Amino acid sequence: MNKKSLFYAIALAIVAFYLAMTAFYRWGDGTPPQITLVEPFTQAGPTTPLVLHVEDAGTGLQEVTVNLVQNLESYTLAQEQFVAQSPLSIGGNADNSYDLTLIPFDDDTIPKRRGLVTLVITARDYSWRGFFEGNWARIEQDVAVKFTPPRLEVLSAPLPVSQGGAGAVVYRVSDDAQRYGVRIGETFFPGYPNSERAFSAFSLFAFPHDLSASTPVLLVADDGLGNHAEQRIDVTVLPRKWRSRTIMISDRFIDGTIRPLIAQTPEIEDLDDPVQNFLQVNNVLRQRTADRLTAMASDSRPEFLWNGAFIQLSNSQVEAAFADHREYRYDGNVVDTQYHLGFDLAVTKRYPVEAANDGIVVLAEFFGIYGNTIVIDHGYGLQSLYAHLSSFAAEKGDVVRKGQIIGRSGMTGLAAGDHLHFSLLLHGVQINPMEWWDGQWVQSHVNGPLHRASPRTNDTATPKRDPQNRQDISSPSP
Numbered sequence: 001m002n003k004k005s006l007f008y009a010i011a012l013a014i015v016a017f018y019l020a021m022t023a024f025y026r027w028g029d030g031t032p033p034q035i036t037l038v039e040p041f042t043q044a045g046p047t048t049p050l051v052l053h054v055e056d057a058g059t060g061l062q063e064v065t066v067n068l069v070q071n072l073e074s075y076t077l078a079q080e081q082f083v084a085q086s087p088l089s090i091g092g093n094a095d096n097s098y099d100l101t102l103i104p105f106d107d108d109t110i111p112k113r114r115g116l117v118t119l120v121i122t123a124r125d126y127s128w129r130g131f132f133e134g135n136w137a138r139i140e141q142d143v144a145v146k147f148t149p150p151r152l153e154v155l156s157a158p159l160p161v162s163q164g165g166a167g168a169v170v171y172r173v174s175d176d177a178q179r180y181g182v183r184i185g186e187t188f189f190p191g192y193p194n195s196e197r198a199f200s201a202f203s204l205f206a207f208p209h210d211l212s213a214s215t216p217v218l219l220v221a222d223d224g225l226g227n228h229a230e231q232r233i234d235v236t237v238l239p240r241k242w243r244s245r246t247i248m249i250s251d252r253f254i255d256g257t258i259r260p261l262i263a264q265t266p267e268i269e270d271l272d273d274p275v276q277n278f279l280q281v282n283n284v285l286r287q288r289t290a291d292r293l294t295a296m297a298s299d300s301r302p303e304f305l306w307n308g309a310f311i312q313l314s315n316s317q318v319e320a321a322f323a324d325h326r327e328y329r330y331d332g333n334v335v336d337t338q339y340h341l342g343f344d345l346a347v348t349k350r351y352p353v354e355a356a357n358d359g360i361v362v363l364a365e366f367f368g369i370y371g372n373t374i375v376i377d378h379g380y381g382l383q384s385l386y387a388h389l390s391s392f393a394a395e396k397g398d399v400v401r402k403g404q405i406i407g408r409s410g411m412t413g414l415a416a417g418d419h420l421h422f423s424l425l426l427h428g429v430q431i432n433p434m435e436w437w438d439g440q441w442v443q444s445h446v447n448g449p450l451h452r453a454s455p456r457t458n459d460t461a462t463p464k465r466d467p468q469n470r471q472d473i474s475s476p477s478p
């Protein structure tokens with residue numbers, strides 16, 4: 001054998017070996033790709049996402065297709081071809097995994113017909129099995145699709161509601177609703193099943209003091225699939241005029257109240273400037289405190305813990321009322337404006353503070369601008385707040401009764417003198433306590449509507465309970 005033939009023989013042997021290895025490897029791969037629906041679903045609507053992961057451990061992915069099939073018609077949601085490195089490469093394809101997230105019914109070319117659709121996902125790899133087609137994987141999943149919103153029907157329209165005031169609405173909502181309630185502007189007031197009447201729901205809502213009286217009050221429901229129902233509630237909103245007050249900020253107040261408060265509060269810092277320091281407290285800390293109150297409201301118990309009218313601190317003088325508009329002046333200049341959301345009630349120093357109604361203490365601690373504070377949860381998003389206390393007589397988790405002493409008045413936090421700051425909140429929105437101190441208002445605007453919606457007949461199996469006469473706090477725990 002001469003040198004040339006030897007060279008060809010070796011070259012041929014290498015090519016043959018390479019082909020043999022490729023064939024061995026490609027035919028050797030008998031494992032199809034693995035298709036996984038990362039977030040499996042059996043129900044879908046306009047916004048339901050499809051999250052897909054496909055993986056092939058052997059020769060790599062060649063093709064993935066995602067189809068929807070309904071009434072024998074097929075619609076392609078995705079089709080992906082993966083290019084091999086070379087037809088004869090031993091490894092097939094380097095792409096061995098594929099991820100896809102899409103919202104199937106976002107695609108306008110797919111008809112939105114209710115009923116069952118079948119999601120068909122196929123994938124194949126670069127194996128030479130199946131006459132060079134590759135190993136196929138296929139999953140089929142039946143999905144019930146829905147494009148209709150939940151149904152809503154108002155059963156008892158609320159009485160006229162004041163700006164800064166509250167109201168109740170009773171309605172029917174279909175079973176497919178996952179979240180429902182009243183929305184006013186940006187604020188959502190959740191709904192709850194109404195134990196006073198089967199198959200009905202209710203929401204307590206507040207008309208925020210700073211929204212225009214023309215802002216619509218909406219009843220809304222979502223089914224969690226992207227179908228949304230919304231209808232305007234026919235309710236008269238009574239505009240209110242708030243008082244205006246000017247408050248002079250002195251250096252004595254900055255040094256004696258503001259700076260110590262900053263020192264007690266890690267989330268704000270002393271900026272070494274009287275006006276900046278005042279704003280840190282009156283603005284930044286005020287907002288953070290309000291945000292915390294909103295967050296706390298979501299843990300409110302879904303039951304009526306309260307009973308009848310709320311009580312105003314006994315023997316108290318009103319020093320500031322709900323939504324007084326305050327202009328703060330320092331050195332003659334207006335440096336801030338805020339609404340005073342609550343009542344300032346004064347009696348004598350360290351006066352015993354009474355719980356305004358039955359409930360459960362959900363906060364008893366130093367709390368931002370409010371100083372030593374107690375918050376009582378009365379259920380269904382209604383909470384009362386007692387601020388600037390000099391001492392506590394209740395702790396978190398305590399079940400308290402109307403009139404029970406929970407602490408003593410003081411001037412902790414942002415306060416210039418000994419008084420009780422009392423706030424009522426509904427789902428974190430400050431509301432006018434005047435309404436809730438008035439037994440007739442409570443009866444006509446809250447208890448009445450819930451009860452009045454009860455049918456006069458056909459409902460004798462479940463005894464109706466008058467919310468006014470609720471005696472029990474059903475053994476709550478912290």
Ligand SMILES: [Zn+2]
Pocket residue numbers: 320340342343344421422
């Ligand atoms: Zn106050």
